[in-house]
Amino acid sequence: MIDLELLQHAVMDSRDGIAIADARAEDLPLIFVNPAFERMTGYSHDEVLGRNCRFLQNGRIDPESRAEMRAALRKGQGFSKVVTNYRKDDTPFWNELSISPIHTERGAVTHFIGFQKDVTQRLLVDEELRARNRDLESAKKALEELVTLDALTGVYNRRHFDDRMESLWKISSRTGESMAIFFIDIDYFKTFNDHFGHQAGDEALIQVAQTLAESFQRGSDFLARYGGEEFVVVACGMDQEPARYFAERLCERVRELDFDNPDTESGRLTISVGYTVVTPHGGLNAQTVIERADQALFEAKKAGRDRACEATGSTHGWAPARRSYEVSRRSNS
Numbered sequence: 553m554i555d556l557e558l559l560q561h562a563v564m565d566s567r568d569g570i571a572i573a574d575a576r577a578e579d580l581p582l583i584f585v586n587p588a589f590e591r592m593t594g595y596s597h598d599e600v601l602g603r604n605c606r607f608l609q610n611g612r613i614d615p616e617s618r619a620e621m622r623a624a625l626r627k628g629q630g631f632s633k634v635v636t637n638y639r640k641d642d643t644p645f646w647n648e649l650s651i652s653p654i655h656t657e658r659g660a661v662t663h664f665i666g667f668q669k670d671v672t673q674r675l676l677v678d679e680e681l682r683a684r685n686r687d688l689e690s691a692k693k694a695l696e697e698l699v700t701l702d703a704l705t706g707v708y709n710r711r712h713f714d715d716r717m718e719s720l721w722k723i724s725s726r727t728g729e730s731m732a733i734f735f736i737d738i739d740y741f742k743t744f745n746d747h748f749g750h751q752a753g754d755e756a757l758i759q760v761a762q763t764l765a766e767s768f769q770r771g772s773d774f775l776a777r778y779g780g781e782e783f784v785v786v787a788c789g790m791d792q793e794p795a796r797y798f799a800e801r802l803c804e805r806v807r808e809l810d811f812d813n814p815d816t817e818s819g820r821l822t823i824s825v826g827y828t829v830v831t832p833h834g835g836l837n838a839q840t841v842i843e844r845a846d847q848a849l850f851e852a853k854k855a856g857r858d859r860a861c862e863a864t865g866s867t868h869g870w871a872p873a874r875r876s877y878e879v880s881r882r883s884n885s
């Protein structure tokens with residue numbers, strides 16, 4: 553049997569608080585606390601003797617922990633949990649509490665022995681680490697957005713489009729799914745800027761981008777700002793007929809934004825759309841298809857703007873009363 557004096561040293565010198573309650577007396581009064589308990593709680597041995605340990609909750613009882621603890625103790629079982637306790641001076645601390653019953657040989661519970669560890673510092677460090685991780689995560693997200701999103705309009709930028717187009721192309725090549733690519737350019741945007749100012753131009757770009765984003769909302773659709781006043785949309789799994797409909801609808805929706813633009817036929821801000829629908833295969837590459845859609849955009853400009861033109865050469869969409877359009881000043885964006 554281990555030396556009693558040694559056991560006494562272990563209890564009295566323990567860095568964790570130890571408290572013993574009498575399980576046979578009413579309301580489980582404390583009959584012993586060690587010096588670490590006194591240091592941790594600020595209460596002296598004499599102050600706590602005969603009292604139920606609930607004084608550590610200082611009246612602010614966590615009903616859930618209390619119910620759990622009561623249920624365990626009633627059944628003569630152990631209990632462990634991190635609970636909020638209060639020192640004598642009312643400062644809170646997190647107590648990693650572990651209570652074990654002491655049984656007689658016949659199984660009756662005579663005492664409960666509680667081990668208390670002040671884990672406040674550890675939890676604060678954990679919380680600090682979690683907060684830092686959260687900060688890092690949001691910094692990472694902000695950085696990713698900075699790299700992939702266009703700062704003005706919030707849609708993807710050209711760089712991200714180039715990466716994504718390559719992977720979408722590969723996926724569609726494997727699945728044999730069709731793909732529609734739309735190039736969209738605001739008409740006479742230089743005039744708009746000259747007339748209303750660069751800030752109004754920025755606002756118009758934001759509104760146009762938003763309109764395009766609202767028009768293409770499927771998860772497989774991908775919108776990016778390709779250059780100054782030029783956008784590109786890739787819609788995977790879209791066939792020719794819906795592509796034609798979408799392209800025409802885009803022209804309509806931008807017109808309906810109702811921005812004035814003195815140089816266009818309708819007097820409103822309009823766009824031209826060039827698009828192509830392809831089924832990726834080995835003999836075709838993404839770049840060729842992009843050029844094809846871009847060429848269709850050029851045709852739409854040449855044919856009078858505010859319209860959609862498919863890469864085959866057919867034009868669709870709202871046809872303004874003709875006037876002698878100048879040959880398209882090809883956007884240098």
Ligand SMILES: Nc1nc2c(ncn2[C@@H]2O[C@H](COP(=O)(O)OP(=O)(O)OP(=O)(O)O)[C@@H](O)[C@H]2O)c(=O)[nH]1
Pocket residue numbers: 704737738739740741742743745749750751752753754757779780781853857880881882883884885
């Ligand atoms: N406000 C604003 N204007 C921009 C931005 N990026 C490009 N632009 C303007 O867009 C205009 C594009 O002009 P052009 O390439 O001549 O084309 P356009 O006047 O739209 O004529 P078409 O495309 O031929 O119909 C230029 O005046 C650019 O300064 C931007 O971020 N904000």
